[in-house]
Amino acid sequence: MNYTKMGMNEKEYTEYVESKAEKSSLLKNCIIAFIIGGLICVIGQVITDIAMSYGLEKKLASSVSTISLIFIGALLTTLKLYQVLGKFAGAGSIVPITGFSNSIVSPAIEYKSEGFVLGIGANMFKVAGPVLVYGVCASVVYGLIYYMSKIFF
Amino acid sequence: MDLFLTYLKVFITGGIICTIGQVIIDKTKLTPARILVLFVVLGVVLTGLDIYKPIVDFGGSGATVPISGFGYALANGVKEEIDKNGLLGIFTGGITATSAGITAAIVFGYLGALISKSNIKK
Amino acid sequence: MKIGKHTIVFENTPVILSTGSAVGPKEKEGPLSPYFDTTIDDVYFGEKTFEKAESKFMAEAIDLAIKKADMNKNKIDYMFAGDLLNQCISSGYTARNLSIPFFGLYGACSTFAEANILAASFVNAGYSYNSVASASSHFCASERQFRLPLEQGTQMTPNSQWTVTGSGATLIVKADENNIKDYPHISMATPGKVIDLGIKDIANMGAAMMPAAFDTIVTHLEDTKRTPDYYDLIVTGDLGKLGSKLLIDQLKNYGYDISKQHMDCGVKIFDTETQDVGVGGSGCGCSASVFCGYIYPLLKKKQINKVLFIATGALMSPVSLGQGESIPGVAHAFVIENLEV
Numbered sequence: 060m061n062y063t064k065m066g067m068n069e070k071e072y073t074e075y076v077e078s079k080a081e082k083s084s085l086l087k088n089c090i091i092a093f094i095i096g097g098l099i100c101v102i103g104q105v106i107t108d109i110a111m112s113y114g115l116e117k118k119l120a121s122s123v124s125t126i127s128l129i130f131i132g133a134l135l136t137t138l139k140l141y142q143v144l145g146k147f148a149g150a151g152s153i154v155p156i157t158g159f160s161n162s163i164v165s166p167a168i169e170y171k172s173e174g175f176v177l178g179i180g181a182n183m184f185k186v187a188g189p190v191l192v193y194g195v196c197a198s199v200v201y202g203l204i205y206y207m208s209k210i211f212f
Numbered sequence: 213m214d215l216f217l218t219y220l221k222v223f224i225t226g227g228i229i230c231t232i233g234q235v236i237i238d239k240t241k242l243t244p245a246r247i248l249v250l251f252v253v254l255g256v257v258l259t260g261l262d263i264y265k266p267i268v269d270f271g272g273s274g275a276t277v278p279i280s281g282f283g284y285a286l287a288n289g290v291k292e293e294i295d296k297n298g299l300l301g302i303f304t305g306g307i308t309a310t311s312a313g314i315t316a317a318i319v320f321g322y323l324g325a326l327i328s329k330s331n332i333k334k
Numbered sequence: 335m336k337i338g339k340h341t342i343v344f345e346n347t348p349v350i351l352s353t354g355s356a357v358g359p360k361e362k363e364g365p366l367s368p369y370f371d372t373t374i375d376d377v378y379f380g381e382k383t384f385e386k387a388e389s390k391f392m393a394e395a396i397d398l399a400i401k402k403a404d405m406n407k408n409k410i411d412y413m414f415a416g417d418l419l420n421q422c423i424s425s426g427y428t429a430r431n432l433s434i435p436f437f438g439l440y441g442a443c444s445t446f447a448e449a450n451i452l453a454a455s456f457v458n459a460g461y462s463y464n465s466v467a468s469a470s471s472h473f474c475a476s477e478r479q480f481r482l483p484l485e486q487g488t489q490m491t492p493n494s495q496w497t498v499t500g501s502g503a504t505l506i507v508k509a510d511e512n513n514i515k516d517y518p519h520i521s522m523a524t525p526g527k528v529i530d531l532g533i534k535d536i537a538n539m540g541a542a543m544m545p546a547a548f549d550t551i552v553t554h555l556e557d558t559k560r561t562p563d564y565y566d567l568i569v570t571g572d573l574g575k576l577g578s579k580l581l582i583d584q585l586k587n588y589g590y591d592i593s594k595q596h597m598d599c600g601v602k603i604f605d606t607e608t609q610d611v612g613v614g615g616s617g618c619g620c621s622a623s624v625f626c627g628y629i630y631p632l633l634k635k636k637q638i639n640k641v642l643f644i645a646t647g648a649l650m651s652p653v654s655l656g657q658g659e660s661i662p663g664v665a666h667a668f669v670i671e672n673l674e675v
Contacts (some may be wrong), residue, residue: 062529062545062551065584069532069660076541080576081492081613085238086317087229087305088489096230096278097223104222104273122277128277129313133320136485137328139569145487150233152512153244153254153485154251154278155226156313163317165485167325169478172383179325183318186486190248190279191314195306197256198286204260206294237489241535244488330384330484332377332474 088149095144095151103128113129132160137168162186208212218272225271229278248279255283285309338557340524347509347519348457350670351464353626354398356391358499360473361623364604370500370627371398371579377474377499388417388424388472388501391619393431395503395626398466403505410434410505411462414453416445417470417618418497421478423674424470434466443543443572444526446502446622447666453506454520455667463508470501471617480536480652494537496611498603502622504630514560514673518633522669524557526550528649530662536655538575540600540613543646545602546663547573548584550644554667555590562592564616566638569629571621571645572600576612599624621645624626631672639672 061068103124110120118203135141141161144152152158158205165181170182233247242250258264264284268275275281289309293301307314335345356372358379371500379387392415400407405652415425416439429436441448448465456462469577476497477484509519529549533542537539547570555561562568573581578598585592600614625643632638644667650659 062531062549064588065531066587067531067550072531072545073533076292076356076538076576076580078226079580080538080541083238083489083492085235089234090428092230092234093227095228096233097274100226100271100274100277101219101223103277104219107273113314121273122276125313126274126316129316132319132322134318136487137324139331139485141483141487142332143487146489147528149489150237150247150486151230153237153247154230154233154280156277156279158244158281158487159248159279159282159313160320161485161487162248163321164324166485167321168328168485169330169483171325171330172385177269179322183217183321186245187248187317189245190252190282193249194252194256194283194286195229196308197253197283198290198306199302201256201260202290202294202305207300208300209294239489241537244482328472330478332484333566 075143082152091147092149092151095148096155099128099155099157128156129160132157133164136161136164159187221270222272222274224266225274226277229275229280251278251280252283253282256287259284259287282310282313335478338553340553341557342455342459342523344454344520344522346458347514348357348506349513349517349519350504350511350630351507351513351517352399352403352505353502353630354395354402355502355623356394356398356500357619357623358391358473358608360496360550361446361498361500361603362576364609366603366624366628368500369631370623383446384472384475385419385423386418388470388475389427391499391501392417392424392428392468392470392503393473395470395501396428396432396466399466399503399505404507405464407432407434409466410466412437412453412456412465413468414439414449414465415468416440418476425468440528441664441666442649443616443618443621444664444666445618445643446625447571447668449645450504450506450520451523451525451666451668454523457508460611465506466503467506468501468503469618469622471497471499471619473497473499476617481527489535490610490612492612493540493573493576494612495539495600495614495616496604497617498615498620498623500619500623501625503617504626518630518670518672520668521671522558524550524554524667526665526667528662528664530660532660534660536650536661538576539579539616539648539661540572540574541542542648542661543663543665544573544577546665547581547644547646550665550667551585551592552588552590554642562590562595565595565621565640567597567629568592568595568642569625569644570596570598572614573646574600574616576613602628613644633670633672636672641670643668643670649664
């Protein structure tokens with residue numbers, strides 16, 4: 060809209076706000092994300108190695124690890140600890156699979172007040188749903204390309 | 213010593229992937245849902261371009277635990293099923309390969325909602 | 335009577351006879367804690383859902399205001415109230431239990447000023463003898479409506495604000511020879527235009543609302559031909575630290591220096607250094623509880639005598655944001671004064 064009293068247009072105002080706004084400390088955030096994200100991955104590796112030491116083949120062991128991490132993420136979310144971790148670690152706890160778990164469990168808990176079907180059931184994938192939609196669609200596109208290339212080359 | 217080196221590789225790979233996410237959050241103000249979508253699609257694309265496989269070979273869980281690893285699993289599943297069953301594999305491969313994760317998330321999510329009530333941590 | 339471009343003068347000086355305030359746990363830990371009438375440790379306030387709790391905060395604030403004035407509930411003619419939730423459910427459900435004719439308002443975080451201006455107008459015109467004005471908000475209820483589930487682990491960006499859990503209510507009555515001497519009255523109001531300077535960042539609402547506050551203050555001062563020095567306090571609703579700084583700077587550029595009188599409810603209600611609330615509090619309940627709990631008592635004790643109160647609101651919704659719209663701001667001002675003796 061056109062507002063001239065402050066003598067700034069939208070672009071100038073946005074730039075003015077940006078110049079005065081507090082910036083989050085990128086370096087500090089990145090270091091924390093690196094450490095926490097790295098540690099979660101190490102936990103995943105440890106679980107995989109333990110599962111393999113019990114004689115599971117690599118693929119199954121990796122499934123065990125995924126399930127365990129999702130369980131840990133869900134448990135910490137239920138105990139209200141993942142929100143504390145997330146505040147501190149940022150992408151370090153969003154990007155690993157535990158963050159995927161957190162984004163499924165948190166709306167499920169939140170929308171419980173609206174019932175089991177339309178509350179929990181309908182809202183569980185409010186945040187994580189797009190991940191499945193785009194992940195699956197991308198894999199199908201990749202599959203088509205791969206299939207075509209197999210036929211023609 | 214070998215074991216330590218393996219875990220160091222896992223730590224560094226996972227750390228770097230999460231750091232990339234952090235830079236994107238701080239620089240672009242993308243919400244978590246968008247970050248997760250971006251990473252899973254990138255995982256599929258990089259797998260298709262044969263770039264993600266070497267990262268997994270190097271970093272193990274460091275590359276599979278981040279959500280981009282979910283994309284890697286989807287793409288790999290599709291590829292293997294196509295090799296085995298042809299065209300139908302496009303539809304069956306992805307979810308088959310990731311079924312453990314998806315089912316676990318739904319079940320634990322539901323159980324979590326049953327036993328817990330929303331609140332702020334003090 | 336209307337003066338200037340948009341300013342109303344209430345010649346019959348409707349009186350604020352009493353106020354009530356009720357807030358939640360985070361506000362209880364804040365620096366204004368001793369000023370609020372009721373502070374609750376439990377975000378659920380003993381109810382099953384956050385939405386019900388928010389309603390209860392408003393009911394509590396209204397109840398306190400009526401009780402403190404020693405008035406019978408049946409004597410209240412109208413209730414003007416609003417909140418942040420879709421379809422104003424907190425206010426509607428509070429009104430259900432009060433059986434007072436109800437005007438449901440939405441002005442986002444500016445609702446408290448909007449409610450007071452309308453209640454004062456009714457009383458001034460003689461359409462009402464006694465009216466209540468109230469607004470409420472609840473951190474948990476608005477987080478899930480506007481942003482993400484509470485349990486979602488995300489970082490707070492440095493310029494975001496923390497929605498206040500709480501409510502405030504004023505009881506506005508017809509002035510007579512007795513009450514006008516002892517109680518503050520509403521002397522003027524300047525309703526604000528909706529102004530949007532293209533801010534799209536929901537984590538920086540102070541900046542989105544600042545131009546609206548700027549416009550309303552400038553309009554008010556020009557309409558009344560006053561300078562900021564006329565007022566003991568110029569209070570903004572919830573601009574936060576960044577929005578307040580921008581406002582003071584821009585008004586200074588324009589020729590008004592409000593730096594000595596200015597106070598922001600969102601900055602005042604929390605300790606922004608230690609409470610992890612970003613740049614301060616926000617929500618309808620922020621300006622409502624701070625006015626009712628902190629500013630009104632100062633006026634009543636005559637420690638201050640002239641206050642310009644500007645509540646600011648951001649009029650977006652998750653739908654409009656999803657559709658790529660920017661965040662429009664609105665700011666309503668009203669003047670509370672003690673009769674000069």
